[in-house]
Amino acid sequence: MRAARLIKMVLLLQSRPVMTAAELARELEVSERTVTRDAQALSEAGVPVYADRGRAGGYRLVGGYRTRLTGLARGEAEALFLSGVPGALREMGLADAASAARLKVSAALLPSLRDAPDTAAQRFHLDAPAWFREPETPALLPALAEAVWDDGRVLARYRRAEETVERRLEPYGLVLKAGVWYLCARVAGNGSFRTYRIDRFTAVDPLGERFDRDPEFDLPGFWAEQAERFARSILRAEVVVRLSPEGVRRLPHAVDPLAARAALAEPGAPDGAGRVTVTLPVESEEVAYEQLTALGPEAEVLAPAALRERFAADAARAAALYHRGDG
Secondary structure (H helix, E strand, O other): OHHHHHHHHHHHHHHOOOEOHHHHHHHHOOOHHHHHHHHHHHHHOOOOEEEEOOOOOEEEEOOOOOOOOOOOOHHHHHHHOOOOOHHHHHHHOOHHHHHHHHHHHHHHOOHHHOOHHHHHHOOOOOOOOOOOOOOOOOOOHHHHHHHHHHOEEEEEEEEEOOEEEEEEEEEEEEEEEOOEEEEEEEEOOOOOEEEEEHHHEEEEEEEEEEOOOOOOOOHHHHHHHHHHHHHHHHOOEEEEEEEOHHHHHHHHHHOOHHHHHHHHHOOOOOOOOOOEEEEEEEOOHHHHHHHHHOOHHHEEEEEOHHHHHHHHHHHHHHHHHHOOOOO
């Protein structure tokens, strides 16, 4: 524990010209007294740590000292590729590995390039969760993340409808979609790949067995295929809509992109006002009502009749409100 802290202290001092005791204490998560003792221990071991006294003082390395302890461990290297998503790293339990990796990379850079991580962080930030939703970290995410990194089989139990199902899984990859975590895994024994919402797992027990990954498995490709298949599976109904040119432009922002592409792929011939008639795949009439309401007068529902009548009744109510003359 202390040896790792001393190495981290050297790497910190190597990546910056000078650091105060308070800054080092904060980075190392220890007291300033411990920082003083660690600096003395490093000095006694031959590492030229020098303490400048006074208000502008701090700790620094003398004589351009550079440690060779900058080789990345495998876990640190893997975590480094995810360092642009700090929230996801914390949730998977990889924040410490990523921090150590960034320190080692900073220590290996030339002095003129050591501010590169900071300048990049100020120019790009990924905010994965959706708006208006308080993100929740699934309790079993760290355990599944460890199994994914280690290629370890697990015995998992998860909720499916009204029952709890048990499966032996080979966890291949994790996906964070709009603040929701998913596991892509192969079912041990039958070789089929499936996707699970992690917040529906009730237990994950490592089996102490490693599995051989399929070298042909492509996580981004698998997820894209599954996402499109899911989107198609829920579009079970159809609505006929007449759209103004503005309605055509806004449709992909109001409904599922897959549904919008299908509707606009074969539109009817424009009428005299430039309006086109399309057949829109939807999850249900209720969902179509909520989505198409956002288009206002840029969309006219033609069928089914019940949905058209609902929009007509809403339009009549809105017209009555705006023609009462009491405003």
